[in-house]
Amino acid sequence: MNPNFEEESFQNENLDTHLWRKILGLLKNNKKLMFTALLFVMGEAMITVTLPILNRYAIDVFYTGQGSTREIVLFTLGYALLVILQAYLIYQFINRSGSVEMNVSYETRQNAMEKLQNLSFSYYDTTPTGWIMARVTSDIARLSEILSWSFIDLIWGAFMMVMLVIVMLILNWKLALVVIVVVPFVYYVSAWFQKRILRNYRKVRSVNSKITSGFSEGISGAKTTKTMALEELHYSEFVSLTQEMKEKSMRAIIFNAMYVPIVILLSSLGNAGVIWAGGNQVLQGVIQIGTLLMFTQYANQFFEPLRNISGILASLQMAQASAERVLSLLEMESDLVDSDEVIAKYGTILEPNEAAYEPITGDIEFKNVDFYYNKEEPILTNFNLKVEPKKRIALVGETGSGKSTIVNLICRFYEPKAGELLIDGVDYRERSIGWLHSNLGYVLQAPHLFSGSVSDNIRYGRLDATDEEIIEAAKLVDAHEFIMELEDGYNTDVGEGGGRLSTGQKQLISFARALIAQPSIFILDEATSSIDTETEAIIQNAVENVLREKTSFIIAHRLSTIVSADRILVIREGKIIEDGTHQELLALEGYYYNLYTNQFNEDQEKILMTEL
Known part of the structure; x- marks a missing residue:
């Protein structure tokens, strides 16, 4: 507690x-x-x-x-x-x-x-x-x-x-x-x-x-x-x-x-x-x-x-x-609410007017954003970032540097204390929370599954999805094979919180659940940090294939999973200290270079120890 x-x-x-x-x-x-x-x-x-x-x-x-x-x-x-x-x-x-x-x-x-x-x-x-x-x-x-x-x-x-x-x-x-x-x-x-x-x-x-x-x-x-x-x-x-x-x-x-x-x-x-x-x-x-x-x-x-x-x-x-x-x-009031004008057009979270939802291209921009959880401890100060549509952005940095805060602001789980966050050139507070969340795909480090079948859990991503679409989503993330090996295939009960499945299996199902929603913005929040290398390779392959046409943000602990990202942002104390591709950042021989080479050497040592 x-x-x-x-x-x-x-x-x-x-x-x-x-x-x-x-x-x-x-x-x-x-x-x-x-x-x-x-x-x-x-x-x-x-x-x-x-x-x-x-x-x-x-x-x-x-x-x-x-x-x-x-x-x-x-x-x-x-x-x-x-x-x-x-x-x-x-x-x-x-x-x-x-x-x-x-x-x-x-x-x-x-x-x-x-x-x-x-x-x-x-x-x-x-x-x-x-x-x-x-x-x-x-x-x-x-x-x-x-x-x-x-x-x-x-x-x-x-x-x-x-x-x-x-x-x-x-x-x-x-x-x-x-x-x-x-x-x-x-x-x-x-x-x-x-x-x-x-x-x-x-x-x-x-x-x-x-x-x-x-x-x-x-x-x-x-x-x-x-x-x-x-x-x-x-x-x-x-x-x-x-x-x-x-x-x-x-x-x-x-x-x-x-x-x-x-x-x-x-x-x-x-x-x-x-x-x-x-x-x-x-x-x-x-x-x-x-x-x-x-x-x-x-x-x-x-x-x-x-x-x-x-x-x-x-x-x-x-x-x-x-x-x-x-x-x-x-009587608890949410600190995150839509304006009356926005509700009149887009509806509420529980009663949305989806006919009014505009499609999202994926252009995202932070303009002079300030944010804090505790006023005495600012996380972001005058933060600026522009992301072009359909780009894969990796966020790297030590714990508490502000990576998750940036993602939480993009998802509008929190809102800037000052400044603007624009999606497709419009301050996202001028559109509804439901509009943005319906266009999000989010895969967490610790995936949560609901009681019910595998099929039910994937369908939570889009409730009107057909069985064929569920299977297709599972195939996209290479989950179909292990699902078919389960006792009742897609009808297998996952147990409370997905307790009958391994962490890697739960992660793949949550990935399929996020994909079936056909999101415009995709978030991977250290999604491979707690799974085995085999499942990590499967997810990495899915990321390469599926996220090409989506604006995506990847918070990564294992740097080997982000080498193909369009941009890698190194975050430290709420500021971007390095920005570029994998090769560009290695060439700088700065913070990212040291972090990557240290991880690479550690991985090589583990391989050698395993062979011995």
């Missing part, structure tokens, strides 16, 4: 109404379901308030022998119908709330995925995978649950309490005040505990993101862990994180465990007060026993939603940590 990464800090210890108003916006597509769920639950609340009144009537009338058999039958039937109706309303409420939960979870994850597709490379460069995974899985799941159930329960509780207060005040205002007087104490206790619960759950969510990231890196880097015998180190780091999460979770649980009993105690004191005051009124003949029992029921019913509301507020406090993180992702 990136040790320099710091998650956003959220410090508000109260319920953030501004935040929750934004979060409620996630329900906009489920308004009808939410409204009907509220209607059903309010109908259930009205029945709940009505039943104690019927119980009072039954006790005061039937218990004293004043009612007839017919009245008892009718009363029983009416009571049963109300209970059946109540059960039906609860069923409808649960059905609709469950649908809201699933819909919100689905839509929020869809929105998160859309946002992730639009964010620039800089976001992924600085944000660990585990932090993103925690947001789109556990945080969204918790938030969906809160929105679908807790908010409705909160409204139900408030509605129930208002109804009960009105009914109690009408029937006996003195007993009603005995119940109501407990409310301020419950509110104060709730406020005190909620701040502490939120503070601790924020810490829990933060550590949970680190654990998720640790899981992600541990699984993806399992081979590296085992080959370097790092199991003990990674295990101890993981144990440390889980122990930290356990401690913070236990502290939050302790506060929660203290909070609920205290609220129950206060509620019980209110109930006891009703029994004491109501019992005295019964003895004095002010009320009948049925009214006392009705008020004890009302006291229980009043404190139940009050306890629920207190619990829901605590849950909202805990979920606020998740809400803050989800919203921070959904």
